Amino acid sequence: MEQGFHAVTVAQIARRAGINRSTFYAHFPDKQAVVREELARLLRDLRARQETPTPESYARFDPATPHPNALRWFAHVAAHEDFYSAVLVTGELAAFEGEVVALVNGWAEQRLREWPGPLQPEIPLPALIAASTAQNLGLVRWWLSQDPRPDLDEMAMMQQKLQTQGILPLLGLRQDTPSPQDV
Numbered sequence: 001m002e003q004g005f006h007a008v009t010v011a012q013i014a015r016r017a018g019i020n021r022s023t024f025y026a027h028f029p030d031k032q033a034v035v036r037e038e039l040a041r042l043l044r045d046l047r048a049r050q051e052t053p054t055p056e057s058y059a060r061f062d063p064a065t066p067h068p069n070a071l072r073w074f075a076h077v078a079a080h081e082d083f084y085s086a087v088l089v090t091g092e093l094a095a096f097e098g099e100v101v102a103l104v105n106g107w108a109e110q111r112l113r114e115w116p117g118p119l120q121p122e123i124p125l126p127a128l129i130a131a132s133t134a135q136n137l138g139l140v141r142w143w144l145s146q147d148p149r150p151d152l153d154e155m156a157m158m159q160q161k162l163q164t165q166g167i168l169p170l171l172g173l174r175q176d177t178p179s180p181q182d183v
Contacts, residue, residue, distance in 0.1 A: 004092055005031070005035070005086070008031065013031060036099060039099060042076070043104070050069045051069055054115075066157055070155075071156045074140075074143070074155045077140050077143070078152065081144065084140060084144060087100055088100075088140060088144065089145055097137075104137070112125065112171075118172070119173070120171075120172030121170060121171050121172055123170060125171075128167055128170055128171060132167045135163075135166070135167070139155070139158060139159055139162070
């Protein structure tokens with residue numbers, strides 16, 4: 001943040017961390033690997049805090065109330081604003097945007113593989129996952145660029161509307177579809 005990613009050296013990183021360069025290289029091949037490790041750690045932490053959707057939880061979902069997962073997503077971005085801004089807004093870490101996309105896509109794929117109910121996507125599942133990820137990261141990019149910024153509840157509601165009126169129906173998940181507990 002002080003010098004910019006491209007200007008900072010491994011020697012400076014090691015010095016700031018209180019280690020020597022050989023110790024740095026024992027753990028990371030380069031400074032890019034440090035960013036990748038932090039990115040993976042951030043998204044693992046977020047994922048551990050998210051609820052896993054089920055047909056039953058989807059049937060109870062209230063589109064007029066911010067969903068806890070949407071709130072956690074935007075709270076996570078806010079807590080790591082410098083990092084996400086560098087990746088998605090300022091371009092300082094733009095080279096890592098593809099890795100953010102790949103991690104989020106992988107997460108979505110796994111969630112959909114674990115979905116216990118039938119999915120009947122209207123368009124290919126990989127296309128829906130790509131669209132959902134682009135939509136969510138685009139919303140974050142927009143939010144981080146605003147001054148003043150909408151609050152977390154507003155952002156969670158925007159995300160929900162985009163998902164519930166777009167991606168989820170295209171997956172074959174509709175609020176008016178009875179859940180297994182209703183059948």
